[in-house]
Amino acid sequence: MIKEALAALGNSARDLFRNWRGLLLLALVYTGLLVSLYFFFAVGVASVWQLVVTAAAALAAPLLWLLLEAGSANAALPGATAGTVARRAPRDLLKVLLLALPLIALGVLFVYLLNKLPGWLPKIEEAPQVYTAGPGAGPRPAPLYWQEALVSSLWLLLLGFALPLTAAHLWLSAARDGLGATLKGLHRVVARAFAARSVLVYALGLFVFGMMPYLVIYARTSFSNSWAELLTFGLRLGLAFVLTLTGWVITLGALARVTPPLAEASAPAEPAPAPPPQETTAVEPQLQA
Secondary structure, three states: OHHHHHHHHHHHHHHHHHOHHHHHHHHHHHHHHHHHHHHHHHOOOOOHHHHHHHHHHHHHHHHHHHHHHHHHHHHOOOOOOHHHHHHHHHHOHHHHHHHHHHHHHHHHHHHHHHHHHHHHOOOOOOOOOOEOOOOOOOEOOOOOOHHHHHHHHHHHHHHHHHHHHHHHHHHHHHHHHOHHHHHHOHHHHHHHHOOHHHHHHHHHHHHHHHHHHHHHHHOOOOOOOHHHHHHHHHHHHHHHHHHHHHHHHHHHHHHHHHOOOHHHHHOOOOOOOOOOOOOOOOOOOOOOO
16 A cells, blocks of 8 residues: 555656646746735735735735645646646636635634633643752753643644645545535545545655655754855745645645546446357257168
8 A cells, every 4th residue: 555655646746747837837826825925914004005915915815825726636637737727727716615615614613622622621730840960950841741742633633634635635526526526425535535545645745745844944054154044044945835836736646546536436337248148059869770
């Protein structure tokens, strides 16, 4: 199963880089999304033009995000080209929105419950700080309590794994099978999202598009030259940009390759053809002399 997951990721990466024009379109949309988010948070509302820019950025950011996800789902399908991505992404934008709304509501519910969960768990009794003797001695590190570990694991599992994996399968199914077939076979789409192959592929892809950009940006390095530090930070941002975009699309492509289309999965197996009847020859009785 691991070899199959790695092969699916490799085939997805090969097809994506062959379709470099489609990848360039996605990069332009992703850049527009980041720019709109920057203007939304950086520009104030002290003047009229600032208010207009902030409102435009607030409107453009979700539209570009929906367009990026629709384009990524279409670019991840086997045999996709730049033309299919440019043609189908605007058409599938509403599909992505309709499928994302219940997931957003589910995410809000998870956030509410996870914020309430520490109050429902047994209280953590704070132990007195213990200081060690000796040169450079200080307080011992605080122990890790099972309540904190449980809450942190649920945050990562639900919001970082379960919801994005479900969304990926829903968007892929909408791009490949259509919105009607996806809604009709919703239970099968969600069930296939948590199959062993799908979970393994997403876990491997999560390391590329999730963990590696984080490590690249927040890696600690010291420079004596400010220009070298600025250049290194820019290179880190560029590398994180590439890893995030390509890792996500490659993961979607691998998920599309390990899960068959709904029509193919639900079609009954054709019975084997019956063997042709054997020709029987009549044996004429021999006349006894």
